[in-house]
Amino acid sequence: MIQTITQAVIFPGLLYVLVWAVALFWFFRKFMAVLHKRVGPKFNGIAGSYQTLFDFSKLLTKESITPDGVNPYLFSTMPPLALIVAMLPAAFIPWSEGFVVIDTEYGLLALVVLIGIEPFLLFLTGFGSNNKYSFLGGVRILTQSISMETSFFLAALSPALLFGTLNLTTIVESSTWFSFLILFPAFVLYFIALLGLLEQPPFNIPDAEQEIVYGFLTEYSGTNYFLLKLSQFAEFMAVFAGTVTLYLGAYKGLLFNSYFCFFIKMVLVAMIMMTIRASTPRVTLAQMLKFSWKYMVPITLLNLAWILLAKSMFFMGV
Amino acid sequence: MLVIDILKKTLRVAKAFMIKSPAVKDVRYEAMHHPSRYRGEHRVDYETCIGCDACNKICPTHAIVMKQLPFKKQNIVPEVNLSVCIFCGLCEDVCPTKPEKSIILSGGRYDMLSGGWHEDQNNFWVNVDIPQSYIDSRLEEEEATRVKKELIAKKKAAEAEAKKKEEAGENLKEVQTGLPDFNKGVLE
C-alpha cells in the first residue's frame, strides 16, 4: 500500500513528472538558444535553471478564466484527465535493472495504447471551447494522430516481432548491438512517426501559432493551461522512454547498468529532436497526410517484412 | 531524397554550436554600444539659455513646456515631458546658443526609467532645478540695473528741470515788468 502510494506520487509518479518537465523545458530553451546564436535563460540560478520553476509557479498563480458558452464537462475536466492518462505509461517502463512498477506480458501493447489515446482527449478540449480556432486545432490533431498512429504502431511492433514477446523487460534484456543494427530502419521510422505524434516540427500543425492562434490551447489560462502543458511534457517523457526501451537498450550502459544511462539516452533523443526543430519549417495538413499514407505506411510494412526475414536468418528458433 | 536533404540542412544548422553568442554584456548596467551622438535624456543649461522659445516652436509633438521664471528678460527655460518626447533632436538643432547649446540630447543617458504606477508616469519629466541662490543673484542684478537706471533717469530729470527753471525765471521777469500800474489810475 505504502509502496503503491510512493510510486504513484514520487517515482515514477507525479513528482518525477514535475521535475522532469521543469528540467526538460529548461534544456529545450537553452539548447534552442545556442542553435539560434542566443543565450537563453541566464539570470535566475546557475545558467538560468530556476527560470522554468518561476515560470511554472507564475502560471499557477494566474486566474483560470472559463469563457462564456463552453461545455463545462469537457472544458474543466479534460486537463486533469489528460495529465493522468499521460502519466500512466510510466508505470510500464523498466527504469532500471529489476525495477518496473507493473510487470506484465502485455507491456508494449499497454504503452502504445495509452500513448495513442492522448490526442483524442486533446481533441475533446478543442471541441469543448466555444471558439472556431480551438475547434480547427482539435480537428487537426485528430487527423494528424490517426495518420501517424498507424506507422507508429507498426514500427513499435518490430522489436516485439524480432524477439517474439510483448514483455518490455524481456525485450530490454535480449537487445544487443547486433539487434540494434537490424532494427535501425525501424528506429528511423519510429522517430519520424514520433515527431508526428508529439506535434513537433516539421509536423507541428495542430499547434501552429501562425495559422490558428494556438490551436486547442487557445482558451486556456492559469492552472488549466499548466495542467495541459504538463500533460504534454509527460507525453514527451513517455514517448522518449518508449524509444529508449524498445531500441536503445534502456538501462544498459557501456560499463555499468543503472538509471543514469537511461537518462543520458533520453537526453540524446531530445537533442536530435531539437536540432531537427531548428532547421525545418512546417508542412501543411494535406502534405502531411500525403506523406503519411503514401510513403510512411507502405515503408513500415516493408520494414516488417525485413524484420521477419532477419528473424528467420539470425534468430532461428526464438 | 527529401529526408536526406533535410538531414543535411540539420547538420549545417548544428554547426551553430561552434559559434559563440555575441550577447556578452549585461545591458542593465552598461550599454553595448553608446556613441557620442546618441540621443538620450535631455540636459538643460539654465544659465546660458536666452529664452528664445525656438525649441518649443519646433517640437513636433509639443513635448516641451516653458517654465516661467520671475525675471524681466530671458525668463523662460524648457522642461521636457519624456512620455511624449520622440527624441528626434530637432530642439537641439535649432538652439542658437554658442558655443555650447542650452538643450542637449547627444550623449545623454539611455536608462531613463520611471516607476510603474500611474503617478510615476505622469511625473516623467526632465525638470530644471534652479537653486534659490541663482534666482536671488539674478534678481539682485536686475534690481541693481533697475536702480542704476532710476538714478540716471532721476539725474537727467533733475538736470532737465533745472534748465527749465532757468528759462522760466527769465520769462517771469519779463512778465513782471509788463504789469499795469494800478496805483496810477486812482483818484487825484
Place this chain on the structure above:
Amino acid sequence: MARDGVLMQSIKDILKNFDCEYVQDYKKIWIKAKLNSKDDLLRLSKELKKNGLRSLSTVSPTDFLEENIMEMNYFFEDLATKRNLWLKLDLAREISECKVESLTPLFPSANWHEREAYSMFGVNFLNHPDLRDIIKSEDYSNKAPFRKDFDWDAHEKNTLLNVQTIVDSFKKEQENNEINLDSDSSETILNWGPTHPASGPIRLRVHCDGEDIISIDPDIGYVWRALEHLVTKKDFVGAIVAVERLCFMDNINSMTGYAMAVEEIADVKITPFASWMRVLLGEVARISSHFMGMGMFFMNMGLHTLAMWNMDTREFFLDFLESYSGARIATASVEPGGVRYGLDMEMFVELQKALDKFDDSIDEVDAIFVKNPTMKLRALDVGVLSEQEIHEFGLSGIVARASGVKTDIRIDEPYAAYGEVDLEYITQKGGSAKDRFEMLFRELKQSVKIIKQAKAKIQEGVASGEMNPTKDHMVKVPKKLPKGEAISRVEWARGEVLMHLVTEEKAKTPYRLKLRAPSFNHTMMVNHLLKGKTLSDIPLIFGSLYICQGDLDR
C-alpha cells in the same frame, strides 16, 4: 533617346484630341496635363490604356478651399517603356456635386485608391463596384476628415460616443456573419484578426468552409495616424518625423522622397557629398528592412532560426546608423537641403565591420535557408502572380521583379547619386512565393555592392579635398516656400513610393502631401491570390507579399 521621344509624342498626340488646358513636359519621363471637362476622363483612359499606359499608380484629390475646387490627380504609368502621365481634373467642391466616373473597370488597381479618396475627401465615384469606407474607423462615417473645413476638435470631444459607435458596428457585423451563413454547413467567417500572432495589426475576414478558403476581405486602418494631415501642421523640417514613420525600418528612403519634392519647389540643388550620403544611408536602411522581411517569411512557417541569425548581422548595420545619427531605427537623418549630420570618417570603421560580418555569414544562410527543401515544398507553386497582373494592379518593388517585370526606380528615374552607381535589374521568373523570397536575398547582396561603391566614392572625395564631410552636408533651404507643386518617386524597400507635395504662396507648412504606399496595392491582391487555398497558406502568401501595416494605413 529618339525612341522615347517618339513614344512620348504618341501620348501628346492622344491628348491633342481632348480639350486640355495645358500639356507640358515634366522632368524626363513625365507629361503633365490638365483636362478641362470631367466627362472626357473615361474616353481618355481607354485611349491611354490602348497606347500602353496600363498601370494606374494612385488617385489623389487636393482640396482648395478658397477657390472652391477639388482637384483630382491621376498618375498613369507604363512600366515597360517607362513613360508616365500626370493628369489633373477639377471638380466642384460641395459633397452633392463632387462626383466623377470611376476608373476601376478599366484599371483594377484604382479600386482601393478610389475608396480612400471617397473616405477621406468625400469624392463620389460613379459605377465603382464596391464603394465603402476604408482605413478610417466607424466614428468618422459620413464625414470627410481630410477636407480643410473639417473640425477635428469638435469630433474628438465625444470620445465615448465614438468608441461606442465602433463597438456597436463591430457587434452588428458579427451578428450578420452568422445570419448570412448556412446553419448546417461548415461555412463560417473567421476573424483573422488584429490580435493574431502572425497577422500584425490588420483584420482579414476569412470566409472559409472548414479549412478551404472561399474569399478574403481585408479590413485595414488599425494603425491610422493620419500622417497626410499631420504633415500640414508642421513646418518643412519638422515634417520629416512624420514622413519617416511611414515604416520606420526603412525610414531613409521615404525622407529622401519628401526632401526631393521640397527641394524642387524651393529650387535648391544639394551637394554631391549629400547625394552620396543619401545613397549610402538608403542602402543601409534597405538592408535592415530586408533582414526583417526574410526572417518574417520563415517565421510564418514556424522556423525561427533565420530571424535570429539575421538579427545578429543586422545589429552591426544598426550600430553604424546609431553612430551617425544617434538613433537606431527612426533616425530622422535626411532633411530638405541634404543630410542632417556631418560625417566623421571614424564611422566608416563600424560600417566595414558590418560588411565583413555580412560577407562571413551570408553563405550559410544561402545554403541552409534559400535552398531549403521543405520551404520549396511549401512555397514553390503558391501565390503565383503573372506579368499581366503586375501591370494591371500597379505592383512594384520585389513583387514586380519576382515575376519578371524590369522596373526599378533607381535605374528608371535616378535620384540622389544613383545615376553614377553601377546598377542593373535583378529579376526572377515565376512569380511564386519562393521567388519573392529569393528576390529579397539577391537584393541584399546587390545593396551591399552599392554600399561598397558609395563608401569608396566618399572616401575618395574626402581624401582629394572635393568633399568636406563636416560642412558640405547641408544647403540652406528658405523657411517660406513659393507656391508650387512637385512629385517625386523613390525605390523604397517594399516598392515604389510616390509623393505629391503642394504648397501655397509664402508657405511655412505643406498644404497637401500625398504618400502613395506600395503595400496598399499589394494587399488588394490577397483575395485574388488566396481563393481556393487552405488556411495554412494565409501566413505564407501574406508574408511573402512583404506588407507592412505602417504604410498600409499611414
